[in-house]
Amino acid sequence: MAESFAVVEDLEGRWRPLTPAERARAGVLLGAASRRVRRQFPETDARVASGDLDVLEVVDVVAGMVKRVLMGGDTESLTQQSQTAGPFSLSQSFGNPMGDLYFTANDVATLSEGGARRAFSIDLTPRV
Numbered sequence: 001m002a003e004s005f006a007v008v009e010d011l012e013g014r015w016r017p018l019t020p021a022e023r024a025r026a027g028v029l030l031g032a033a034s035r036r037v038r039r040q041f042p043e044t045d046a047r048v049a050s051g052d053l054d055v056l057e058v059v060d061v062v063a064g065m066v067k068r069v070l071m072g073g074d075t076e077s078l079t080q081q082s083q084t085a086g087p088f089s090l091s092q093s094f095g096n097p098m099g100d101l102y103f104t105a106n107d108v109a110t111l112s113e114g115g116a117r118r119a120f121s122i123d124l125t126p127r128v
Contacts, residue, residue: 002045004034005055006062014063018070026066033065033101040103041111053111061107069101 008026012018018026037044037058047053083090103111 002034002038004030004062005037006030006034006059006066010059011063011066014060015067022070026070029066029069029101030062033062036065036101036103037062037111043113044111047113057110061103061110064107065101065103 007030008018008023011026011030044053044058048055048058
């Protein structure tokens with residue numbers, strides 16, 4: 001089994017110290033995020049070994065994925081909040097309420113072969 005790209009200390013260094021319970025969960029999630037990177041971008045290990053991709057960029061992506069999960073129900077992940085004074089109402093929307101591991105567009109650009117994908121066009125006009 002391939003090892004995780006990031007360890008708990010990598011996540012803490014990029015975010016904040018974790019509680020013991022968070023550390024245990026983060027360890028499991030870091031492994032899951034690393035497997036997801038390898039499944040979605042199977043050339044990642046080879047690109048890191050060849051120097052084509054900086055391993056620290058992969059660590060950043062994996063740690064970011066796990067951070068988004070751990071922030072799931074935390075006020076840090078609030079994307080919208082509204083309050084009403086009478087008769088008392090509060091509404092909040094969170095960035096990752098289900099606690100899913102996912103790639104952002106920036107993550108995909110970082111891990112994609114050749115960097116960010118670029119737009120292109122294809123001429124469908126028939127040649128006569």
